Amino acid sequence: MGTDHEKDFLDSIIDSVIVVDKEGKAREVNKATLKLLGYKKTEEIITLPFEKICKNFSTAGLKDKLPLAEQELIYLDKEGKEIPVSVNITTRIFYPDDIIFMGRSISKIKDLISELTQSQEELTTSYKELQASKDDLVRSEKLAYTGRIAASIAHEIRNPLTNVSMSIQQLKKGNKINQEGFKHIEIVERNIKRINYLITELLNCARPAKLNLQPYDIHKVVNEVLESYKTKIDLQRIKVIKNFDSKLPVLKIDKEQIERAFLNLISNAIEAMPRGGDLTINTELDGNFFLAKIRDTGKGIPEEDIINIFDPFFSTKTQGVGLGLTICYGIIVSHGGTIEVDSKFEKGSLFTISLPIEQRTTHTERE
Numbered sequence: 001m002g003t004d005h006e007k008d009f010l011d012s013i014i015d016s017v018i019v020v021d022k023e024g025k026a027r028e029v030n031k032a033t034l035k036l037l038g039y040k041k042t043e044e045i046i047t048l049p050f051e052k053i054c055k056n057f058s059t060a061g062l063k064d065k066l067p068l069a070e071q072e073l074i075y076l077d078k079e080g081k082e083i084p085v086s087v088n089i090t091t092r093i094f095y096p097d098d099i100i101f102m103g104r105s106i107s108k109i110k111d112l113i114s115e116l117t118q119s120q121e122e123l124t125t126s127y128k129e130l131q132a133s134k135d136d137l138v139r140s141e142k143l144a145y146t147g148r149i150a151a152s153i154a155h156e157i158r159n160p161l162t163n164v165s166m167s168i169q170q171l172k173k174g175n176k177i178n179q180e181g182f183k184h185i186e187i188v189e190r191n192i193k194r195i196n197y198l199i200t201e202l203l204n205c206a207r208p209a210k211l212n213l214q215p216y217d218i219h220k221v222v223n224e225v226l227e228s229y230k231t232k233i234d235l236q237r238i239k240v241i242k243n244f245d246s247k248l249p250v251l252k253i254d255k256e257q258i259e260r261a262f263l264n265l266i267s268n269a270i271e272a273m274p275r276g277g278d279l280t281i282n283t284e285l286d287g288n289f290f291l292a293k294i295r296d297t298g299k300g301i302p303e304e305d306i307i308n309i310f311d312p313f314f315s316t317k318t319q320g321v322g323l324g325l326t327i328c329y330g331i332i333v334s335h336g337g338t339i340e341v342d343s344k345f346e347k348g349s350l351f352t353i354s355l356p357i358e359q360r361t362t363h364t365e366r367e
């Protein structure tokens, strides 16, 4: 090599050509190589050991494996910047000591691949978000539907139920009933109560038409709910841990509704820990959202059930109605918030409520 003809031939090749001699040094390079690696003159690169041109690559013992096609190597330019290249490595019959590297930069392809990967990740995220909002939509549609049905059924049942109730009262007043009769009356009354409770719960399911929004301290709501469950909490030896952020702004909430939401979440947590455990309630600020996290160390929810727990009438309890979380969901959503669950079967559950902080009035402003 080295003749003008050969030089001319090498320079006419669009790919980078580097001829490495048996000492592992660049003996000959073409113009494309100079351009690729940012050298001005051939002399700057000639006699450089190949390790200076190609990262983490040794030519020792390479000859026995030749030819090698489409090897992904990392060339180093004059400044040491890494350039990914796809290289074909060969040798020549008449110059068996030479190794010829014919390379083409794949930086652009690499960039494209990384752009593609990023786009794909973005697509996956968007898809997940879309799926989540679709789930939300289906859920709120279900809720609205349940609400409508509930309201009409409740009205239909309430009236005859009141009649039954009144008749029972009359029966009790008379003297014609023996002990056996009273036993049955009690059963009827108990069941009337149960039906009444179910109807009330069903009605609660329908989203409140209008929220009565007033500034109210959510911590106070939580404390009141905890207080109402004190006996159960003590009886079941549940340890209550409160981490309230006292600097949180006071939100405008429908106190009764939010109380009902916490009642349901806290009662579920208590019911999940019949043999004791920790009930932890955290509050914190997250951007423009107030977060309340209710964590228990109870039964947890099997993965396959998670998707169903907010559905009306989904319950795994013998005495359960399955409307608690449905109601809770409706209340939080009508406040412009969200409710999320994270649970591990037999380890415990975490319910996170987030409520937007709108028209905020802080504690200090209020005082």
Ligand SMILES: Nc1ncnc2c1ncn2[C@@H]1O[C@H](COP(=O)(O)OP(=O)(O)O)[C@@H](O)[C@H]1O
Residues within 6 Å of the ligand: 264, 268, 269, 272, 296, 298, 299, 300, 301, 309, 314, 315, 316, 317, 319, 320, 321, 322, 323, 324, 325, 326, 348, 349
């Ligand atoms: N903290 C919790 N730990 C374990 N399971 C829970 C918890 N909260 C809710 N669940 C599951 O979700 C179901 C639905 O809850 P809910 O709507 O309150 O109805 P109910 O309490 O009447 O069963 C429960 O039956 C239970 O299986």
Ligand SMILES: [Mg+2]
Residues within 6 Å of the ligand: 264, 267, 268, 324, 325
């Ligand atoms: Mg419940």
